[in-house]
Amino acid sequence: xxxxxxxxxxxxxxxxxxxxxxxxxxxxxxxxxxxxxxxxxxxxxxxxxxxxxxxxxxxxxxxxxxxxxxxxxxxxxxxxxxxxx
Amino acid sequence: xxxxxxxxxxxxxxxxxxxxxxxxxxxxxxxxxxxxxxxxxxxxxxxxxxxxxxxxxxxxxxxxxxxxxxxxxxxxxxxxxxxxxxxxxxxxxxxxxxxxxxxxxxxxxxxxxxxxxxxxxxxxxxxxxxxxxxxxxxxxxxxxxxxxxxxxxxxxxxxxxxxxxxxxxxxxxxxxxxxxxxxxxxxxxxxxxxxxxxxxxxxxxxxxxxxxxxxxxxxxxxxxxxxxxxxxxxxxxxxxxxxxxxxxxxxxxxxxxxxxxxxxxxxxxxxxxxxxxxxxxxxxxxxxxxxxxxxxxxxxxxxxxxxxxxxxxxxxxxxxxxxxxxxxxxxxxxxxxxxxxxxxxxxxxxxxxxxxxxxxxxxxxxxxxxxxxxxxxxxxxxxxxxxxxxxxxxxxxxxxxxxxxxxxxxxxxxxxxxxxxxxxxxxxxxxxxxxxxxxxxxxxxxxxxxxxxxxxxxxxxxxxxxxxxxxxxxxxxxxxxxxxxxxxxxxxxxxxxxxxxxxxxxxxxxxxxxxxxxxxxxxxxxxxxxxxxxxx
Numbered sequence: 001x002x003x004x005x006x007x008x009x010x011x012x013x014x015x016x017x018x019x020x021x022x023x024x025x026x027x028x029x030x031x032x033x034x035x036x037x038x039x040x041x042x043x044x045x046x047x048x049x050x051x052x053x054x055x056x057x058x059x060x061x062x063x064x065x066x067x068x069x070x071x072x073x074x075x076x077x078x079x080x081x082x083x084x085x
Numbered sequence: 086x087x088x089x090x091x092x093x094x095x096x097x098x099x100x101x102x103x104x105x106x107x108x109x110x111x112x113x114x115x116x117x118x119x120x121x122x123x124x125x126x127x128x129x130x131x132x133x134x135x136x137x138x139x140x141x142x143x144x145x146x147x148x149x150x151x152x153x154x155x156x157x158x159x160x161x162x163x164x165x166x167x168x169x170x171x172x173x174x175x176x177x178x179x180x181x182x183x184x185x186x187x188x189x190x191x192x193x194x195x196x197x198x199x200x201x202x203x204x205x206x207x208x209x210x211x212x213x214x215x216x217x218x219x220x221x222x223x224x225x226x227x228x229x230x231x232x233x234x235x236x237x238x239x240x241x242x243x244x245x246x247x248x249x250x251x252x253x254x255x256x257x258x259x260x261x262x263x264x265x266x267x268x269x270x271x272x273x274x275x276x277x278x279x280x281x282x283x284x285x286x287x288x289x290x291x292x293x294x295x296x297x298x299x300x301x302x303x304x305x306x307x308x309x310x311x312x313x314x315x316x317x318x319x320x321x322x323x324x325x326x327x328x329x330x331x332x333x334x335x336x337x338x339x340x341x342x343x344x345x346x347x348x349x350x351x352x353x354x355x356x357x358x359x360x361x362x363x364x365x366x367x368x369x370x371x372x373x374x375x376x377x378x379x380x381x382x383x384x385x386x387x388x389x390x391x392x393x394x395x396x397x398x399x400x401x402x403x404x405x406x407x408x409x410x411x412x413x414x415x416x417x418x419x420x421x422x423x424x425x426x427x428x429x430x431x432x433x434x435x436x437x438x439x440x441x442x443x444x445x446x447x448x449x450x451x452x453x454x455x456x457x458x459x460x461x462x463x464x465x466x467x468x469x470x471x472x473x474x475x476x477x478x479x480x481x482x483x484x485x486x487x488x489x490x491x492x493x494x495x496x497x498x499x500x501x502x503x504x505x506x507x508x509x510x511x512x513x514x515x516x517x518x519x520x521x522x523x524x525x526x527x528x529x530x531x532x533x534x535x536x537x538x539x540x541x542x543x544x545x546x547x548x549x550x551x552x553x554x555x556x557x558x559x560x561x562x563x564x565x566x567x568x569x570x571x572x573x574x575x576x577x578x579x580x581x582x583x584x585x586x587x588x589x590x591x592x593x594x595x596x597x598x599x600x601x602x603x604x605x606x607x608x609x610x611x612x613x614x615x616x617x618x619x620x621x
Contacts, residue, residue: 009392011357011380015204017154020161047165048193048212054202058386058424 002074006081013056031067091285093305098323099258106240116181126182159215183223190216214244239292245269258300358399371407373603374581393456401464415471439472454489461501469506474513510534515563522574532582568598
């Protein structure tokens with residue numbers, strides 16, 4: 001199990017566009033990936049669930065990854081978040 | 086002639102033939118077996134994706150990235166596992182694909198509609214829009230097709246993607262029986278500049294039965310087959326509008342100079358970087374006030390230096406070689422800024438606010454200044470401090486600026502000169518303008534606060550009406566004094582409060598010697614017209 005953290009920098013928070021990109025990025029991996037935010041937890045491969053977190057700029061996300069490709073997923077998602085959110 | 090009213094959503098006058106669009110009402114339909122219905126659903130998904138992709142491209146080209154993003158959301162929703170599973174589950178339970186897509190769409194839309202967050206609430210409409218598109222495909226409805234020629238469209242309601250699909254050049258006006266002023270369709274209609282009425286009391290019978298429908302988007306009125314008198318009045322209004330717009334556009338790209346040659350710089354008041362783009366569109370000659378507060382409001386944690394730097398840099402780049410005046414954090418205990426941890430105060434207007442917060446909390450100040458100096462390499466930046474009342478405040482702040490700049494240079498960071506000025510918004514600053522002028526590179530008068538502190542009257546207190554005159558002689562005297570002091574000391578002075586946006590005041594301020602007026606972007610062309618036609 002791997003865990004990564006990220007503080008949201010985007011002024012619009014987790015709006016549809018980065019959420020959509022995150023779903024795409026997470027869906028490339030077989031691992032189970034969950035995102036925990038102050039507003040709850042969501043499956044990173046489900047758009048509406050992610051948006052429902054209503055995660056805003058300044059909030060910290062904790063992403064938990066569990067599966068065979070968890071190492072690669074953790075590295076790529078960390079880079080993805082730094083570049084997109 | 087029949088007539089009625091509606092909420093005026095987009096101004097303008099239009100007269101033309103009507104197209105009435107009634108959506109086919111949802112029919113309870115016969116479901117085939119589950120496998121059949123799933124196949125229909127998948128086919129509909131493909132079709133919807135293809136339609137939305139074309140729409141996304143069209144919107145991007147015609148309206149820009151931001152509006153095209155609405156369509157993008159729907160494309161993303163079409164792929165959402167929760168939605169797809171819900172529809173497939175309903176189909177397995179015996180529903181037709183058409184019913185399943187609508188029901189699932191409504192259920193998710195409802196979840197978003199009740200969220201506290203405005204952005205999420207607005208997504209509810211996107212979910213419904215997407216579901217209705219799928220339903221339309223599955224129930225075989227033709228969708229909205231406009232006949233040849235321009236028309237006035239009358240409908241019960243129009244979803245954002247439906248409006249986007251329409252050929253803009255053929256839309257004279259839009260009248261819907263429902264719809265909200267702040268919904269996405271209204272926003273799009275405004276961007277597309279289509280005169281519109283919403284929540285109009287027009288019946289389909291009235292609309293279908295006429296040859297011409299006249300829409301007055303100013304007054305919020307509609308007329309079927311207007312009589313000669315009404316027609317003349319409306320046409321006159323139409324001419325007026327076109328003439329007024331042309332008259333303003335004639336001033337785009339011109340310098341702001343009075344008839345006798347007095348020059349003034351017309352700049353925009355902005356918050357976030359998006360406002361800067363709007364300012365350029367509105368032909369602003371620079372930014373006279375960039376409020377830093379948006380980076381701090383409504384947050385639990387403080388913005389990082391990176392976040393601040395990105396925002397300032399973006400504005401600097403958008404504005405190119407036009408000047409950008411950044412005001413450092415101007416917040417008090419009365420605003421929503423939990424991240425600052427300001428204690429509640431009896432009298433927030435007279436409390437720890439403006440520059441005082443930054444001088445008391447140097448870390449916050451330095452982070453902002455570091456971001457500003459780093460961003461300075463990308464444009465023509467100026468910085469000014471709010472609510473200054475004493476010379477020592479300015480001197481202390483300037484010393485910190487110098488330290489921050491040296492620190493950055495030691496780190497190998499390229500910075501440009503950032504002229505340091507003050508907002509004149511306290512009586513103390515106005516009275517002592519002479520000593521401040523020796524340390525400040527410029528003045529910018531914040532007339533809103535200067536008025537309330539000078540008259541000892543809260544401008545937001547409706548009961549104070551006649552006691553709080555924004556053109557009070559005392560204020561005029563201070564304004565004249567500040568302009569004179571600036572001139573005598575060889576520094577420039579501008580005005581960034583509400584007074585700067587008022588045409589008669591603009592001329593008076595220029596006469597006093599102010600050379601910069603900062604105002605909301607939309608006021609700039611009208612201001613330039615007024616100034617260029619003035620004899621001052």
